[in-house]
Amino acid sequence: MSLSMGIAFELEDSPALAVVIEVLDEMGIGHAPGLEAFEADVRDGIASLVSVMHLGEVLALRAPRDQEVNMVPAIEAELTLLETKGSMPGVFAVLRRIEQAMVANRAGRFFMLFAAEWAEDEEVRFSYGSTEDLIAMLSRPGGWCLRLLDLRNGMEMNSIQYPFVFEVLVRGPKGTGAIKPIP
Template identity: 30%
Template sequence: MSTTIGLGIGAANTGDLIDKLSSVARKYGYNLKKGTQYAEEDVLQGLTVTKEILRWQEVALLGTNDTACGVLAFGIHNELTTYETQRTRPKFFDFLDEMSQLASAYVDKITLFFASEWNRSDHVKFSYGSVEQLICLLSLPGHWGGRYLIPETGHFQDSDEVPFVYEIVLQG
């Protein structure tokens, strides 16, 4: 299972936005790869369908490590988990702030997607709002997925089985 985080941009003619966002990503120790060809095989079908439905002109994958077949975001997932357990603010939140400020000069919205697996027919959780609202959501237990109480065991279990798409509405 993988952790995939990326950006979808619907506007055409975004110029050098992806290149500038790549520079911001590097500042935080991440990499940003333009194109669905960098997606893991277990998310590619769902990502491709969603790209068509939401009419994204550009897709870029955000990661903390490169693999032979794609870009993965395990490090960001770990940052979010560490935030819950140790209250250490994730640098991912700072990246989101800076990314949205930069993107607002180019587009009126930018979409983030989160998935561990993403098949063509999977239902996708969708929401929208400000970057501050996304950060609040990612600060909750289970972050982009969810946390469930399992009655049979009495324990909580995090689940990232449903892909999540969040449209950040930017202030231009």
């Protein structure tokens, strides 16, 4: 089991995809389009999200760029350095650049996906907000995981039991930063 990370766009915002791909290339982030690019144990769940949220495009994110290695381990390493040494993760700059590209293309929102396993009918953790809200959440201990405390031994641990979807509400001409109802 490996962790998957992806980005998804609404059908109407699919034209922004080309610009976001340029940003990912510029920032050294690998990507592959379509459900087939994700690990087999998350495809059904992502397909369900795409259907329910009327999404048009989905990209699996990878690092390093020239390999078919999921991006999650690289981000986890960056977030650990943030927590232990205060080093600012490069993924934050990537998220901010993606938002800028979306604003420039009058796109309203995009979705960040994190999962280890994801069945078609499985409930997921869901949140929404601005790019800065996502960055703030990722900056906290545990990042996108659930941070648990074992009261028997005082040990903290991250749970990846539930897939996590964060809807980034883009601010700009079309994106208002306000909550958009699910269609």
